[in-house]
Amino acid sequence: MSAIVVEDLQKAYGELRAVDGLSFAVEEGEVFGLLGPNGAGKTTTVEILIGLRERDGGRVQVTGYDPAQEGDAVKAQIGVQLQQTELFPLLSVEEILGLFASFYRDSKPVAELLELVGLQERRKAKYRHLSGGQKQRLSLALTLINDPALVFLDEPTTGLDPQARRALWDIVEQMRDQGKTVLLTTHYMEEAEVLCRRVAIIDHGKILALGTPRDLVDEFVPERAIEITLADGLDASSLEELTGVTRVVIKNGSAAIYTTNIRETMASLLQVSGGSALSLDSLRIQRGTLEDVFLHLTGRTIRE
Amino acid sequence: MKALWTLTYYTGLQFARDKVALFWTLVFPIVLMVIIGSVFGESDSASMPVGLVLHDQGPAGQAIAQVLEGIELFELTTGSEEDELAALGRGDRRAVVVLPADLSAVWQRREVATVGVHLDTSQQQSAGTALSVVQQVIEGVQREFTQQPSLVTVETHSVQAEHFRPIDYIAPGILALSVAQLGLFGATTLVEQRQQRLLRRLQATPVSRWMVLLSNIIVRLVIALVQTGILLGVALGLFRIQVVGSWPAIIGIVVFGTLAFIALGFLLGALAPSAEALIAIVQMINFPMMFLSGALFPLDFMPEILRPVAVALPLTYLADILRQVMVDATPYATVLQGMGALLVFMVASALLSWRFFRWE
Numbered sequence: 012m013s014a015i016v017v018e019d020l021q022k023a024y025g026e027l028r029a030v031d032g033l034s035f036a037v038e039e040g041e042v043f044g045l046l047g048p049n050g051a052g053k054t055t056t057v058e059i060l061i062g063l064r065e066r067d068g069g070r071v072q073v074t075g076y077d078p079a080q081e082g083d084a085v086k087a088q089i090g091v092q093l094q095q096t097e098l099f100p101l102l103s104v105e106e107i108l109g110l111f112a113s114f115y116r117d118s119k120p121v122a123e124l125l126e127l128v129g130l131q132e133r134r135k136a137k138y139r140h141l142s143g144g145q146k147q148r149l150s151l152a153l154t155l156i157n158d159p160a161l162v163f164l165d166e167p168t169t170g171l172d173p174q175a176r177r178a179l180w181d182i183v184e185q186m187r188d189q190g191k192t193v194l195l196t197t198h199y200m201e202e203a204e205v206l207c208r209r210v211a212i213i214d215h216g217k218i219l220a221l222g223t224p225r226d227l228v229d230e231f232v233p234e235r236a237i238e239i240t241l242a243d244g245l246d247a248s249s250l251e252e253l254t255g256v257t258r259v260v261i262k263n264g265s266a267a268i269y270t271t272n273i274r275e276t277m278a279s280l281l282q283v284s285g286g287s288a289l290s291l292d293s294l295r296i297q298r299g300t301l302e303d304v305f306l307h308l309t310g311r312t313i314r315e
Numbered sequence: 316m317k318a319l320w321t322l323t324y325y326t327g328l329q330f331a332r333d334k335v336a337l338f339w340t341l342v343f344p345i346v347l348m349v350i351i352g353s354v355f356g357e358s359d360s361a362s363m364p365v366g367l368v369l370h371d372q373g374p375a376g377q378a379i380a381q382v383l384e385g386i387e388l389f390e391l392t393t394g395s396e397e398d399e400l401a402a403l404g405r406g407d408r409r410a411v412v413v414l415p416a417d418l419s420a421v422w423q424r425r426e427v428a429t430v431g432v433h434l435d436t437s438q439q440q441s442a443g444t445a446l447s448v449v450q451q452v453i454e455g456v457q458r459e460f461t462q463q464p465s466l467v468t469v470e471t472h473s474v475q476a477e478h479f480r481p482i483d484y485i486a487p488g489i490l491a492l493s494v495a496q497l498g499l500f501g502a503t504t505l506v507e508q509r510q511q512r513l514l515r516r517l518q519a520t521p522v523s524r525w526m527v528l529l530s531n532i533i534v535r536l537v538i539a540l541v542q543t544g545i546l547l548g549v550a551l552g553l554f555r556i557q558v559v560g561s562w563p564a565i566i567g568i569v570v571f572g573t574l575a576f577i578a579l580g581f582l583l584g585a586l587a588p589s590a591e592a593l594i595a596i597v598q599m600i601n602f603p604m605m606f607l608s609g610a611l612f613p614l615d616f617m618p619e620i621l622r623p624v625a626v627a628l629p630l631t632y633l634a635d636i637l638r639q640v641m642v643d644a645t646p647y648a649t650v651l652q653g654m655g656a657l658l659v660f661m662v663a664s665a666l667l668s669w670r671f672f673r674w675e
Binding site: 061062063083086087091093094095096097098099100101102106109110111113114115 | 317318320321322325328329332333511512513515516518519520521522
């Protein structure tokens, strides 16, 4: 059974069609990513799913309910993290958890949640004294306060440093291991690749592609890149003559050789390198990323 | 219900931890009252007007009159009992001493005489001073006259003078002003929370909007009552205000007034784009309101041209009602009219704010 079903979802703000016919389903127990640049319609979609916004058209089911009709039933069963939300500055971590616990019929013990997000030490600290990463971890703990089967995370790591981002990923992975269904939005391709079983790439309110990160890469950017360091004075143009090469990008003293046939290109590269000053010491083979998929689909990078 | 009480508790806790808010709601009104009260409070003029009614034409009466005349603190007037008591009632005397017609005769017989002293107890401090000086003078003259101790009884009569000291007028006004401020700023927390998208986060939980609103209103009401308690404590303890009305009536009016101004505050909160803008708007309303509403001085002092402004300000009515109930001042409008005016402000503001308040 699907935790979330969305069919032909529509939402316009005046002229702007923020969500323009989205359809997807999130299976129980999977981490599903909505991936796209700012303004793609990710947040609007989440807000419609959690009952904070009315939709203009289409069909939506969240944990078996229509959030527009039975918003309270949906809200009681889900956990939600919204972007850029500041909580109560003068309340402590455990007070905020206690407050949110009172909104639900049943709630998880505060101590357990503190441990899960690693905030035991800071439980007496006032919210305004928390770091950005600690605030986000508290907000993740709040999504779990009613022990929901389905959790929505809207841009959970935006604005965090890499270390804090890793810590948050760990928490999301724990959610997944506990069997929770997670719908997360992000514009970090790496985040989607690490966390999501499946992603939907969204732009201008439409789904451009949907699948596992590996399948999407294989489908849209089948090229592999062979990266090598270039010695000074080497004529790089010869690299383009290797078998199967589609293009060569030279940057900062290294070359990325793109190919659709990794076996043949490697073979010819080895042949060429044998009789030249070409060093293969730092050779790496790179797969395409979701970033490349997005670039391929839209002609833009995701943060443009 | 659990959610409502928890929300209310934590909203209150946040307020209690907000030192700036605490200062403005609890300390500032006291400072204001103490400063204004000390400046305009008891008219501590060098001399104290005291009336003397000299029914006794004998030597004892003359002697007492002479000594009283010599007391620098007193500004002595002699007149008929009727005139002097009327002057006391108007607040023009602090005390009136009535010497009985048979005073000299009684003391010549070495018997106990009764002297009447009428005191304006609305001015307790000066009344007390006047009484003790008068007592000393009369006893002194009596001992000299009779060469015996204790042949006089001083019978005191309390009079509540009709006149008002400025502090009598100002104290209820400051109470009204504080309640009004508390209400006008009532939406700041909500507007801040809207700005920080916290209201939106709360809406993603099963907690309902009215619970969020109600918890804010309850907290404001509790603060209003604490504030009222403190201000009344200062007014009664420090400035000896005589409260004539019933306590339930005063508390009821404070609650009613707070609700009316909270509704107005929510309307401002609905119109203000940010918390900073809201504070600026409230200040823009607050300062003129302070001076145009008659909260701090009588409307009669106001230029004719500004009267219509006062009539349109809800604070005018709240101050007026509180003043009537607390110190029985001459009303500007009846209590019912005032309550009616406040009710109109409250309902209109509540409806408009419900219509315009944005949760995101």
